[in-house]
Amino acid sequence: MSKSKTNKFLEIAEKHKKNSKREKFSGVFSEYLEMIEEDKKIAMLAHKRLYTTITGEGITRMSEEDSRCSNLFGGEALKTYDYFQSKFFGMERSLAKIMRYLHSASMKGEESKQVLLLLGPVGAGKSALVEHIKRALENSGALYALDGCPINEEPLHLVPRSLRDKFQELYGMKIEGDLCPVCRHRLLEEFGGDYMNFPVSEKSFSIRGRRGIGVVPPMDANTQDTSILVGSEDISKLDLYPEDDPRALSLNGAFNVGNRGIVEFVEVFKNEIEFLHTMITATQEKAVPSPGKGAMIYFDGVILAHCNEAEWIKFKSENTNEAILDRIVRVNVPYCLEVSEEQKIYKKMLDESDFDAHIAPHTLEVAAMFSVLTRLKPSNKVDPMTKMKIYNGQEVVEKGYIKKIDIDDLRDEVRDEGMTGISTRFIMKSIDAAVADSENNMVTPISIRDALVKQVKEQVVVEELRERYLSFLQKELHDEYLNILETEITKAFVSAYQEQAESLFNNYLDHAEAYVNGSKVKDKVTNEEMQADEDFLCSIEEQIGIVGSARENFRADITAYMFAKLRKGEQIDWNSYGPLKEAIENKLLASVRDISRIVTKSKSRDKKQQGKYNEMIKTLMEEYGYDEASATEVIKYASNNLWRDS
Ligand SMILES: Nc1ncnc2c1ncn2[C@@H]1O[C@H](COP(=O)(O)OP(=O)(O)OP(=O)(O)O)[C@@H](O)[C@H]1O
Numbered sequence: 002m003s004k005s006k007t008n009k010f011l012e013i014a015e016k017h018k019k020n021s022k023r024e025k026f027s028g029v030f031s032e033y034l035e036m037i038e039e040d041k042k043i044a045m046l047a048h049k050r051l052y053t054t055i056t057g058e059g060i061t062r063m064s065e066e067d068s069r070c071s072n073l074f075g076g077e078a079l080k081t082y083d084y085f086q087s088k089f090f091g092m093e094r095s096l097a098k099i100m101r102y103l104h105s106a107s108m109k110g111e112e113s114k115q116v117l118l119l120l121g122p123v124g125a126g127k128s129a130l131v132e133h134i135k136r137a138l139e140n141s142g143a144l145y146a147l148d149g150c151p152i153n154e155e156p157l158h159l160v161p162r163s164l165r166d167k168f169q170e171l172y173g174m175k176i177e178g179d180l181c182p183v184c185r186h187r188l189l190e191e192f193g194g195d196y197m198n199f200p201v202s203e204k205s206f207s208i209r210g211r212r213g214i215g216v217v218p219p220m221d222a223n224t225q226d227t228s229i230l231v232g233s234e235d236i237s238k239l240d241l242y243p244e245d246d247p248r249a250l251s252l253n254g255a256f257n258v259g260n261r262g263i264v265e266f267v268e269v270f271k272n273e274i275e276f277l278h279t280m281i282t283a284t285q286e287k288a289v290p291s292p293g294k295g296a297m298i299y300f301d302g303v304i305l306a307h308c309n310e311a312e313w314i315k316f317k318s319e320n321t322n323e324a325i326l327d328r329i330v331r332v333n334v335p336y337c338l339e340v341s342e343e344q345k346i347y348k349k350m351l352d353e354s355d356f357d358a359h360i361a362p363h364t365l366e367v368a369a370m371f372s373v374l375t376r377l378k379p380s381n382k383v384d385p386m387t388k389m390k391i392y393n394g395q396e397v398v399e400k401g402y403i404k405k406i407d408i409d410d411l412r413d414e415v416r417d418e419g420m421t422g423i424s425t426r427f428i429m430k431s432i433d434a435a436v437a438d439s440e441n442n443m444v445t446p447i448s449i450r451d452a453l454v455k456q457v458k459e460q461v462v463v464e465e466l467r468e469r470y471l472s473f474l475q476k477e478l479h480d481e482y483l484n485i486l487e488t489e490i491t492k493a494f495v496s497a498y499q500e501q502a503e504s505l506f507n508n509y510l511d512h513a514e515a516y517v518n519g520s521k522v523k524d525k526v527t528n529e530e531m532q533a534d535e536d537f538l539c540s541i542e543e544q545i546g547i548v549g550s551a552r553e554n555f556r557a558d559i560t561a562y563m564f565a566k567l568r569k570g571e572q573i574d575w576n577s578y579g580p581l582k583e584a585i586e587n588k589l590l591a592s593v594r595d596i597s598r599i600v601t602k603s604k605s606r607d608k609k610q611q612g613k614y615n616e617m618i619k620t621l622m623e624e625y626g627y628d629e630a631s632a633t634e635v636i637k638y639a640s641n642n643l644w645r646d647s
């Protein structure tokens with residue numbers, strides 16, 4: 002039995018212990034002042050701390066060469082934040098707004114007195130985003146606080162009001178906030194007012210430890226009690242101390258816990274309105290009520306609330322509470338509307354789970370196309386499929402031409418897009434269902450589509466939506482997938498027929514050159530000289546719609562292009578020139594169509610065809626990422642749905 006893994010882990014654990022043993026600061030206020038002199042940043046207010054921590058991970062400007070930048074963001078080199086990049090996809094706009102809020106708040110602008118509300122449909126990633134933001138604080142370094150303070154308050158609060166101007170002059174920084182009742186009491190009773198000797202200690206933010214990060218879960222009206230927010234008076238201690246003695250206070254409410262960091266309100270509008278008033282006071286006055294009869298307690302923190310749109314609309318319709326609405330910075334967190342980014346979300350979620358089934362190529366793509374289709378609002382200018390592709394930054398080709406449609410025109414047609422439709426959770430459930438139903442522990446574009454159809458029938462109750470979603474699955478996506486599949490299978494054939502493609506290419510080049518130069522082509526076998534074969538050239542060119550007088554130019558261009566490459570010592574092959582490659586592929590596609598039909602039909606395969614079939618399966622596995630079962634399934638599907646006997 003080998004113990005090498007355990008030994009290795011013991012080593013790592015030992016090292017970790019040593020590293021984390023770094024002495025934490027523990028001293029008195031006068032020593033803290035010396036540290037402040039060295040680095041003012043250690044006393045940053047909450048918004049600034051959060052902003053600098055996140056931006057400290059790096060800011061990247063989207064490259065102008067990035068196709069997303071030019072196709073989706075109008076060439077505007079958007080700032081993206083590295084801290085979010087590997088985890089959140091297709092939400093650059095929402096993230097930019099959140100960061101803009103944090104930036105102004107960190108400069109103590111009006112935003113620092115406002116609640117940040119993330120508003121979006123279910124499963125759009127609000128909770129995940131807030132979790133990630135909270136985690137940023139955990140890595141934001143030391144939190145210096147008055148030792149023993151229940152709300153981890155900033156030590157600078159010790160500086161008496163009367164000395165603060167002098168302090169500001171000397172240190173160049175303004176002190177905000179006053180001592181909490183507990184520390185004030187200790188200062189007087191324990192230290193006789195000698196604040197320079199009040200102990201200061203170093204801590205760190207912790208979600209689980211409820212240090213600097215507080216959470217308010219939604220509460221129903223009956224159990225609602227402001228102690229959740231601001232703590233309570235400890236009844237057991239009321240006998241010990243005189244009335245209103247701070248020692249009887251339990252400052253363990255969300256605002257106490259979240260002081261210096263973040264207070265999160267989950268599904269905020271499920272709470273009663275009275276509850277929300279404390280939230281507003283906290284952000285406007287930067288103070289929260291004390292339990293009992295004490296004075297307000299200073300509070301410094303980012304208030305992050307989130308809820309889905311239904312709750313928001315209900316709240317707005319039931320309450321004409323302008324005061325609250327006016328103190329909220331709302332950022333919409335819509336669903337992702339880019340197919341390629343949406344796929345990354347699924348990939349991330351699957352990677353984070355124990356999911357271990359085989360995912361055939363294009364499976365997540367088909368699922369993502371479906372989600373996006375359900376989320377888009379109809380356009381008067383284009384069909385849903387075209388809109389989906391344009392939102393994905395793709396070119397839409399129709400009859401040999403690229404459709405010229407401006408994405409901004411499509412965006413301008415509608416408002417608040419992406420706030421409805423299918424959620425990521427719906428897709429995840431469908432993937433699980435598809436795997437559960439499969440005999441081979443896999444999911445394919447075919448089985449995911451079936452699973453989605455089933456889920457839609459079961460779960461989408463609004464008749465009109467159900468019809469629309471089913472039609473996406475059964476019409477648009479069915480056709481689109483068959484297109485994808487035909488190209489893929491053909492390519493699997495074509496790469497099995499590399500030589501054929503290569504020889505078409507060589508022949509084409511020889512004949513085109515002869516045609517352009519008015520020379521002869523020498524037959525490689527018989528050495529016989531012959532005229533350029535125009536019929537052959539045409540049969541290739543027509544594959545990409547080059548006819549009539551365009552042919553001569555095309556031939557001249559290609560010949561010049563290839564010889565320029567050769568002169569530079571570069572290799573050329575049938576892939577070298579895009580349009581010609583496409584023409585050759587199409588030509589092969591036409592010629593393999595018949596054989597595909599025969600080969601994929603298991604019944605009519607002869608020995609030679611069986612060999613080709615095996616070769617194709619092998620290519621699909623080795624080059625396209627199928628496993629044997631999924632390759633077999635898609636070929637079977639192709640044989641039943643493509644190349645129908647006419
Ligand atoms: N754009 C996105 N990028 C990355 N992950 C996302 C994105 N949208 C959703 N997710 C993922 O989807 C899952 C569900 O998201 P989450 O629970 O955060 O949604 P929510 O908006 O809080 O929904 P609810 O309103 O139901 O609480 C999470 O695992 C999250 O990581």
Ligand SMILES: [Mg+2]
Pocket residue numbers: 127128129
């Ligand atoms: Mg949530």
